[in-house]
Amino acid sequence: MAAHERVPSAPLGEVGPSRLARNPWPYRLKAVANVLNLSTPFGLTVAALGRARLRPGPRGLVLxxxxxxxxxxxxxxxxxxxxxxxSDWASLLARNPELLQHEERHSWQWMVCLGLPFLPLYVAAMGWSVLRTGDRASANVFEVDAGLERGGYRPPPTT
Structure with a gap:
């Protein structure tokens, strides 16, 4: 089996309760939008180049x-x-059960930014964060919106 082919999905369980989880339409809309804005095809290309093993994830994500x-x-x-x-998702989620919720929020950000413009916007936000706080996440609007602690980042220092 080639590295970029899908492998059988291991149970990950429900990532967390969500009002949206009861209505699949927002997730389908996001999935279609992220294909049309070319961000998901770009992600699949990055995965293939990185020889990642792919499988379907919850709520329209590809893991x-x-x-x-x-x-x-x-x-x-x-x-x-x-x-x-x-790494692998089972061990990551065992260490940080909310990580996939954090990453899923980024998938919504890709949609809102109309796809590939997310990249320079994210880099600019990361640069701003480094200038303000000395780290790439604490003042990065995208990471803050996705939940710093959910993503495994330390909360910003209080002054």
Whole structure:
């Protein structure tokens, strides 16, 4: 089996209760929008280049495991509706059960930013955060919106 082919899905359980989880239409809309804005096809390309193993995830996400490149430096990252990690989802969620909720929020951000414009906007937000706080997440509007602690980031220092 080629590395980019889908592997059988292991049970991940429900990631968390959500009003949206009872109505699949918002997730379908996001999935279609992220295909049309080219962010999910770009994410699938990144996954293939990184030789990640893909499987369907909850609420329209595609989960990729064992992504090989060391960039970006992150426990997990999202491109469109594709969520990638160099590890495996079972062990990540055992350590941080809310990580997938954090990454799913990024998939909504890709949709709101109309796809690929998310990249320069995210880089600018990361630069702003580094200038303001010395780290890439504390003042990054995208990471704050996704929930810093859910993503495994430390909360911003209080002054």
């Amino acid at each position: 990729g495991e064992h992504y090989r490149p060391a960039f970006p430096i992150a426990t997990a990252f999202t491109v469109g509706n594709v969520v990638l990690t160099g």
